[in-house]
Amino acid sequence: MDTFVLLTITGLALGAMYFLIASGLSLIYGLMGVLNFAHGAFITVGTYATWFSETKLDAIGSSPLRFLVAAAIGLAAGAVLGALVEIVLIRPLYLRHIEQALVTVGLSFVLIALVEAIWGPTERIYPTPKWMYETTTILGAQIPNDRFVEIAAAAGVLLALLGFLRYTRYGLIIRAGVENRAMVTALGIDVKKAFTLVFAIGGVAAALAGVLAGVYYGSVDPTQGTSLLIFAFIVTVIGGLGSLTGAAVAAVTVGLLQQYANYYASSGTGDLAVVLLLALTLLVRPGGLAPKVAH
Amino acid sequence: MSDPLLSVRDLHVYLGPSHVLQGVSFDVPKGGVTALLGRNGVGKTTTLRSLLGLVRPRGSVVLDGQDIARLPTHRIVGRGVGYVPEDRDVFAGLTVKENLELAERNGNARYDLVYELFPELRERGEQKAGTLSGGQQQMVAIGRALLNENRILLVDEPTKGLAPLLVTEVARVLERVSETETMLLVEQNLGVVKRIARDAIVLDGGRVTYAGPAEELLSDPARVRSLLGVSGAGGH
Numbered sequence: 001m002d003t004f005v006l007l008t009i010t011g012l013a014l015g016a017m018y019f020l021i022a023s024g025l026s027l028i029y030g031l032m033g034v035l036n037f038a039h040g041a042f043i044t045v046g047t048y049a050t051w052f053s054e055t056k057l058d059a060i061g062s063s064p065l066r067f068l069v070a071a072a073i074g075l076a077a078g079a080v081l082g083a084l085v086e087i088v089l090i091r092p093l094y095l096r097h098i099e100q101a102l103v104t105v106g107l108s109f110v111l112i113a114l115v116e117a118i119w120g121p122t123e124r125i126y127p128t129p130k131w132m133y134e135t136t137t138i139l140g141a142q143i144p145n146d147r148f149v150e151i152a153a154a155a156g157v158l159l160a161l162l163g164f165l166r167y168t169r170y171g172l173i174i175r176a177g178v179e180n181r182a183m184v185t186a187l188g189i190d191v192k193k194a195f196t197l198v199f200a201i202g203g204v205a206a207a208l209a210g211v212l213a214g215v216y217y218g219s220v221d222p223t224q225g226t227s228l229l230i231f232a233f234i235v236t237v238i239g240g241l242g243s244l245t246g247a248a249v250a251a252v253t254v255g256l257l258q259q260y261a262n263y264y265a266s267s268g269t270g271d272l273a274v275v276l277l278l279a280l281t282l283l284v285r286p287g288g289l290a291p292k293v294a295h
Numbered sequence: 296m297s298d299p300l301l302s303v304r305d306l307h308v309y310l311g312p313s314h315v316l317q318g319v320s321f322d323v324p325k326g327g328v329t330a331l332l333g334r335n336g337v338g339k340t341t342t343l344r345s346l347l348g349l350v351r352p353r354g355s356v357v358l359d360g361q362d363i364a365r366l367p368t369h370r371i372v373g374r375g376v377g378y379v380p381e382d383r384d385v386f387a388g389l390t391v392k393e394n395l396e397l398a399e400r401n402g403n404a405r406y407d408l409v410y411e412l413f414p415e416l417r418e419r420g421e422q423k424a425g426t427l428s429g430g431q432q433q434m435v436a437i438g439r440a441l442l443n444e445n446r447i448l449l450v451d452e453p454t455k456g457l458a459p460l461l462v463t464e465v466a467r468v469l470e471r472v473s474e475t476e477t478m479l480l481v482e483q484n485l486g487v488v489k490r491i492a493r494d495a496i497v498l499d500g501g502r503v504t505y506a507g508p509a510e511e512l513l514s515d516p517a518r519v520r521s522l523l524g525v526s527g528a529g530g531h
Contacts, residue, residue, distance in 0.1 A: 135350075145317055172389070172396065172397055173394055173397070175386070175389060176386045176389060176397050179388055179389075184378070185349075185367075186347060186368060186372060187347060187372065187397055187398045187400075188372030188373050188398075188400045189397070190367075258368075
């Protein structure tokens, strides 16, 4: 029983990180039709901005506070990078989706190479507050506390994004834009502002995933973001491009499936199971669980 | 004659390899309804979309003395160009109220006018637009365009696919709106055109082949047959 509980909560934590990445991917594709392959680099930049800031914030004596301030800087870096990528690289290629995808692929290589050039390709120990490494006992299972933080962060982001989409004017514009972008502009709305906002939101969510991934794995390296991105893409497709709730359900399913398959079948079968789930979803529901509606 | 509200000169539009509009020129006078007519596929919808910047035209489009041909769509709309698209294009996943709220351009949204013309929209405010009938979706599309004061309203086939009773209802609303707003109307139903249009422009082969009083055109069956390929105006 305790093993099952540990696997379940670890799977939920992994799914939480997938969701944080997939939420941005899904909104960006749903609204703009852009497959953002640089999203993995957003994760890396968020992680390294947090790690680097933490090493320079010696003036803050409290370790948890130092980590929180560093994480806030990491999230800000994600937001700024997301907005800049949209304004500088994506906007000039408006409606040229293949070129946009190619630019994001190139940017991903460049940013990761840049991080490697500055801080090297080797793993770095991630500065995590001690409390996150400690455990809490649930039904006999010793659960590392960081798992709860990851799950809570993703749930918070899901609720915040749903509230933003449901109750704000920009949320309304994004929901409408996912359905019919041209008609939104025909109502007199400058949809480009919504594009930049969605990229910035995606950048923040990806950076948060990067911060939490550093805690989850206990270390950072330049390619960590890209590895997570592959599963986030799968989650995005299974959930339905443009759907946040679809992405959330898919992220939890993928995270749990990976954990259960790796333990109950054999190590390494988790990834295979996820790919099979993707194939099955595409056969049965090609549009994903909740296709093309931002909610 | 006073200056036209909208003046279109030598408009060219290419859609892929097709040269759809081949030097279209016409004027729309201030006030009343000008009907844009023609056989299927001659470029009526493309003309409206190019006036709105949804497809990029070559040529000049002057609205109230200002050339808007190179402005982005949201700026053209911001200058007072309302649009009712051919296939309604309501946002199916949004409620009726949200569809209307999305169209608000300033603090003077005319909900009173919209709900007076279409009381049903108030009653169905919380209903998803995708679950409405075709006629109700058309009310949303027209209501959305009327929410703001417009210099000119571009209306594309508002009666397409509607039951006869609804056609009459839509024609009544457009007639009422035309008392206060200038309208450029694409319409296949010549009965509706006869009822509400003062002027008519006919497109054929990507060019204007008639521009003048609607009554003069519609009262000449031979001309109607040769220009539009139909026998003439019916009821409504």
